[in-house]
Amino acid sequence: MAYTSEKYTHNPLIHRDRRLGKASSPWVASFSCENLKPLIVCRGPIRKEAMDVYAEMGITHFGILLSEKDSIVYPNALAPELRTLTDSNRVHRVPDYTGASKEERVERIGQIIGIALDNGYDSIFAGYGFMAEDDEFVAAIEKAGLKFIGPCSATQAGAGKKDEAKRTALSVDVSVTPGIDNVTARTLVKKHSSREKLVALANSDGLKVDKKILDDKNLSLEELADHILYASYDKGIDLFSIEELCAQVQTEAAEMFKKFPQSRIRLKAIGGGGGKGQRLLGAGLLNVKNPDDALIAKECAEAPGLVREILNEVKANGVGDNKNILIELNIEQTRHNEIQLLGNGEWCIALGGRDCSLQMHEQKLLEVSVTQEGLMAEIERAKAAGKPEQVKALESDLQVLKRMEEQSERFGKAVGLDSASTFECIVDRDRHYFMEVNTRIQVEHRVTELCYALKFTNPDDPKDFFMVESLVEAMALLAEHKKRLPRPERIVRFNASVEARLNATDASLSPHAGGIIRYWSKPIEGEIRDDQGISMLNPDTGMFMKYRVAGAYDSNIALLLTKGDNRQDSYEHMSEVIRSTTLRGSELATNLEFHYGLVNWFLGRNVMAKPTTRFVVPYLTLVGLLKETANKIDPVYAFLQMKKYYQKKISDAFASEPEVAAKEAKNISSLLDRKGTLITRPIERLLGDPHLLSGWLSMNTKNFRMDEKGKVVWLRNPVGVLNETYEYLHMGYRPHKPAAEIIWSHDNELLQQALAFSRTIRQHFGLARDEYHKLTEILANDKPQGGFDAEKWEQIRSAHFGYEAGLEMLGILFQVGIATKFWDLKVEDDLEITIPEHLTDPELQARMKKILVPPPATKADEIVSVCGGMYYGQEAPGMPPFVSEGMHFEKGQPLYIIEVMKMFNKIYAPFSGTIDKIVITGGDGTIVSKGQPLFKITPDEKFVEVDEAQVEKEKRTVTGEYLQAVLA
Structure with missing residues (x-):
């Protein structure tokens, strides 16, 4: 739910009737969507947003799909949307949205389509969940005669898969990150090293590959291998083992390290998103100018384990799954910028940018708008203030933004984009590299909505037009009217906006599953809060209804947004919003205080600063030192x-x-x-x-x-x-x-x-x-x-x-x-941020993480779960367990994996010792709570108890020294 203090309504930015069918203009009325019958198959804030927008559009026949984890597996996690959607005939359930395996995913697709057809829905909206980018899901929807409110399956296949998107980008002259996009093809060629062997393989396995392709001598071996691989996916068989893939990734990574010294490599699943399915390799080579083969080999030895983690995380480790992984140079001093796109298959329009560099573990935290109008206004302010270096930096950003917008529109037209998508880039000073396209609406889409509205004008009468201020509404319009919609004009609303993601994390930004929200203060004037309805009071009693943060899906609780005439205004308003927010509960942890500190850090320095994606961890380390x-x-x-x-x-x-x-x-x-x-x-x-x-x-x-x-x-x-x-x-x-x-x-x-x-x-x-x-x-x-x-x-x-x-x-x-x-840690005159070297020390970062959130209290003879989540005792199905009873483990050795908010976190031993007994029962997939005993152990070293009296004495000594310094 999103609302302000003035009135409880989903979208406080819209002050008009969305029902185009009631318009006096026949042309405008012809774009009515009141006959659309969508099934909403996503969760979180976007589910409630879609419900409210559809209701405002006059769409009366819409329903929602709930996972049992919304209300059954996790007590008190009842979907808050049910407080308004009381018609049980419009509420449908499945065990889980995507299932735990490929087989379950295919089964779930069939169930969802069956629910839609059986209940009179004509379309499906998947929001920004993973199903929104599943080209097989979208193709099945289209095959069933339903509309998909999002990019079509052809666009999904051409732009949604990271490897295909990168190849398309290269074909239309879009700047891309250096790397390898066909490691699976190279793995197959390594195993079958000639054209004859590849053709024989296709024939022997009965793969449906066009004979023209098999006979085409102009195709390289890797291109031929790609075609054969796609045929194997259709048949559901594997042509190489995961071990062979891991070995190939290890080899390719070693070659890249030789080509790009003093760098790390990013491994990315082609179907990942939201930080899932990504790992960094080569931390030990980051500052080494001329690494020898032995050091490179040592770093690359981690690659097989990382590949398995990635495939496991995105559920691509089943037989017949596309296991391709991108191997890319990790641009170290990088900002993460993205361009909002909208198209109807013929035209494509860019709607400005968003800077999403403030992130951790690939999870975005604070997102700010980047628009041409906003940058031009800031340039004039910097000129008036006599800041030439800032002017130069902002002018550089303006030119980069213009290039990204131009290239994004070119890419969108190339893939026939027919809905909302996001063109993501890495920005390194005055250069940018295309990274990927998210073929769905983004979590942070409202940052764009606050800056731009869309004006659709009758081609035959410039005075006949209608305005759209919601991307969810635009997606519905495109699904219903597609080619009829003329290319819109973007209209400036505000020059700046900012979004803070309120997540279920502890003070170190580690996921914190569970916890019950028992009270949430009302929003202040102008606050935009998307919280899927958690803040709605009981309509009968006026009391707050408690809500459990389940932990089954992503960590997001709400999206907090503000806007302004400039970035300073939007940041100041965000500071006021967070300061005024009171959130209470049981076993509840959020990143609200982190956001307050971060927003005010920028307000105290310069809100136009250019943080890179490496900023948050050193900043958090500094907070730990504090x-x-x-x-x-x-x-x-x-x-x-x-x-x-x-x-x-x-x-x-x-x-x-x-x-x-x-x-x-x-x-x-x-x-x-x-x-x-x-x-x-x-x-x-x-x-x-x-x-x-x-x-x-x-x-x-x-x-x-x-x-x-x-x-x-x-x-x-x-x-x-x-x-x-x-x-x-x-x-x-x-x-x-x-x-x-x-x-x-x-x-x-x-x-x-x-x-x-x-x-x-x-x-x-x-x-x-x-x-x-x-x-x-x-x-x-x-x-x-x-x-x-x-x-x-x-x-x-x-x-x-x-x-x-x-x-x-x-x-x-x-x-x-x-x-x-x-x-x-400071912002320079050219808006770059200087990060002191000591804050990048991994050992210091790990130690400060423990300072911010001390490990759960434990006995000397046990190891307990570091947080709540789902426990796994092995790296992947079929792999040996990390530990067994009687074995000795070393400090830094992996002990178990905890899945929290769909992220897999490998937990390493903080000391060495021996496993006496595995006390967790239930095996893999068991839900555990923070502090729950997992193993009985005998540590190699005896733990020394803290002398409280000595601690107090030291505290008074330090306090006296600080006081003397200020009184001297």
Whole structure:
């Protein structure tokens, strides 16, 4: 569901009736889709979006398909869409959408088509699920006489498979990534090394290959092998073993490493997507200029295991499956840009771009619009601000975008694109490489919808037109009217938009299956929230209905979107949306705090920065360093020590007057006591969540500097910074909220007094907010300034001292930033991001991941599941188990695989030891929970228990050192 605070409606961006059949213009009315009868066979936010858009279009006969995992396998995971679609005749079920094997997938296709035909549906919409890119599924739909709301099977085959798409791209002069797209053909040629042997193979296996192809001497052996392979897929047989394929990939990878030193290689299943079916090879060669054969062979030895993982992950390891894998050069300093395409088979239009570089494990996290209009506006702003390097960088991006849009339209026409698709590219500074086409609507399609609307105009009357602001609506129109639709004109709506994917992940962005959402705050004004209906209240009670994040499919819970006149506006609004979001539950973990820290990191630096796909892991490592350092600080102890510092300072100042000294020391102690919780509560909150601290440090980058002695010098009034900190933490005074979540009333009263005083005195001297250093210089004068008499001047100075006393403690946060080299990760004038080398260290990255999310509590004699998900004890069906009872394992050895959100995560031993007993029951496919014992073990080394007293002592020592640095 997507809605704003004004009204509960799916799409708050549309303020008109979508029912074209009611239009006064006969031409517009002729494009009505009210007779369309679609079956929606996908899940997640796109299912609810399709339901709402179809209802708005006047489509009354639509239904949805549920997997049993939506409501049966996982308790309390009932599809929230059922709260609005109450007609049980329009709700249909299958065990799983795609099945666990090739046989089950074929069976499921038949079931889905049967459901559609038996229930009067004439079309099928598969959203952005994997079935949306399954050319066999689409072909079966078309064969059954149904419409597919998406690209046709011919387009799916020509553009959806990564190998075919790459060959098509080369044929129409589209820039592609260097690599190999036919390793299966090469595997077959290696096994049958002549034309005669290949022809004999085809004949002996009774493969249906056109005789003209078999007789064509102009075809290369690899081209002939490709034709024979496709015939084998149709027959459902294998012509080589997985072991032979693995050996060929290993050989090809070794040759590529020799050709491209200091690089890694990306292995990609041709049918993968959303990060599935992709692995990187050659981490040990990344910084080696001239690797020898032995080192290359050592790195390539991992290839067979990675190939099996890929095939297993995309379910292409069955007999007769197309097992082709792309072997591509991994462009290391790369941005991931994509172009939204729409076509009707004859025309194709590009609808701008999206930068999806902020991702981890191939999973996108934050996506931002990239449009010609938006870039041109930013170029003018940079020129006006006198930033020539930024202007040059943005102009380069504009030229790259224009080339990508032009090439994407050319590619779309070449494959006869007849619906929505996405042209994905790798961008390396001023160059781009075509990567793949997603022949479906994308998760982030709304980023484009916010920037552009489509205007369809009557070719015979330019005043006769209709507008479309939804790609889901456009896909329905194309399915129903295809060739009749004229090429639309794209109309600018907003110059910028941004989408944050709210995922079920922990603080280290690892998948976190399970968890129940028990409360979700209402959206704020202008917030666009696609959450498949989770936020809908019970219509009878007005109460929130709990929802379990099942973990059976992808990790996405919701899509949060904002828009603006420029990227700065959209980022600021996104920060406000996340800050205002309250999400509570049981065993619930999301990446909400990560997004808040990340968005504010960019707001503090430069929202036009150019992060690469390598940015998030080093950034997350830096956040881990913040947490590791913050864990050593005790704010309450620091505050008590600061009181002693002030008392001593007063005593020293009045050393010759003991009575006065005692009185003044008591006064300062009383004053600081009044401010204790005002100061310590936000600091404790920031130190307790490194994602919040990251955003706060970045936003305050220009509010301080360090002098030559390492002391914090404020460039902004710390009273104002403290007030902004409360707002940043969403702890501003709101009487209706629980006291634990807001500034306490007596603290707020004191803070408001301090703000009023600071504002009054600053305005009296005609100073701007960022001229705090001038104010401190003025107030340092013993002689009255600004026309005040001596008595008033002393009162002003005393009040200034009293309101700001103790705020030095905020400087501890800056000291944490200095200690972790926080500001070494920075945006340069040309918008490139400098990533310090130490943040790319794999060992440090792994250690910080554990700092962010410590392993589950366990006994010394057991190994437990690192997270919830589906357990597998072997790499693939038929392979030997990773471990057995009685065996010894080494540190770094694989122990098991956990499948979470359709991703397969291999878990390695954190230490060496012996497996005494395998305690997990049920075998492969068993659902386990975080912390569940899997193996009883005897570790090789004895674990030493932590001395809590020693930890506390070290904490106070470090806290004292940091405090001394800010008070010195």
